[in-house]
């Protein structure tokens with residue numbers, strides 16, 4: 483990079499994740515932004531309070547819709563994703579439901595991809611239809627099938643890439659082009675990739691959301707959700723989805739934990755990715771392993787799209803053993819360092835069995851149709867010394 487190009491660009495991802503939107507001089511020099519533990523805010527005068535409520539004055543009114551610790555977090559994630567603005571909510575599911583219930587009305591339709599996180603799948607296929615919103619499914623890895631699913635009532639299309647649990651990678655730009663041609667907006671769950679590896683708005687998505695419980699928090703100690711998009715759209719989500727539909731605000735303390743997680747996000751994601759690549763290669767080469775899904779492997783079905791769309795391949799791997807589910811359960815029980823737990827993106831390497839755990843909400847027929855086989859195991863490669871992770875897996879596999 484030349485000196486001029488270095489000076490003219492915006493600060494890099496980590497620099498923004500650490501500094502953006504906060505000046506210690508405004509808070510007695512405190513290096514770390516304070517946690518504003520307050521539920522409400524005093525008005526200087528009655529008139530000022532009324533102006534705040536009418537939106538004629540900028541400021542804080544009440545903790546359900548806004549808090550200064552939360553504002554810093556929202557500005558940082560918006561910047562990392564390249565969006566105008568963001569909203570923090572109490573969990574990933576709150577981010578999904580707050581967004582959908584703000585943007586969809588009875589009679590509208592949403593088209594979702596086959597493979598979603600289990601509770602998101604339940605939300606779309608079981609909850610939304612109860613309120614008169616129809617939901618159609620399509621295989622987004624073949625964008626041409628999307629064309630048939632989109633109709634005049636389709637308001638939104640929704641997918642994850644890479645998808646939970648089988649890592650399917652979807653071409654965001656291809657889906658966005660088809661959706662936009664039909665007047666539908668595109669919502670992408672970017673939990674697995676994080677803005678470090680993939681920024682869906684740059685590929686044409688309209689809204690990005692996260693379970694910040696995962697990589698953004700990064701330490702297995704907080705539940706949180708984030709939504710990023712255009713200011714006008716997100717104003718609707720704040721005023722209805724957050725303020726009076728779900729009330730699912732994120733506590734100031736949890737905002738602090740996410741601000742802390744963001745500071746090391748780039749560093750952590752790089753390590754998760756480099757370790758996962760080594761683990762994927764070990765699995766691919768092991769005699770007991772029938773198949774491995776990792777976007778970084780040349781053998782992965784959507785490897786070319788992943789290379790184009792992502793700057794790295796992340797920390798999630800799914801794989802299946804020759805002995806199917808029974809052998810998979812035996813493997814899980816023989817691991818000593820790798821921990822049996824759902825969730826992902828933590829410092830600890832975690833393993834779980836989607837068919838009986840995170841995706842048990844799908845029926846057996848749905849799982850079969852949607853590529854979530856009974857023998858599939860999902861591994862979230864953590865930040866431990868990679869040789870220790872490899873040793874544990876190899877020893878357990880050899881013992882089968």
Ligand SMILES: *Cc1c(COP(=O)(O)O)cnc(C)c1O
Nearest residue numbers: 573574575599646673693695706
């Ligand atoms: C975990 C997860 C969610 C739900 O997030 P919570 O924070 O657990 O509510 C949504 N999407 C994906 C891809 C997830 O992995």
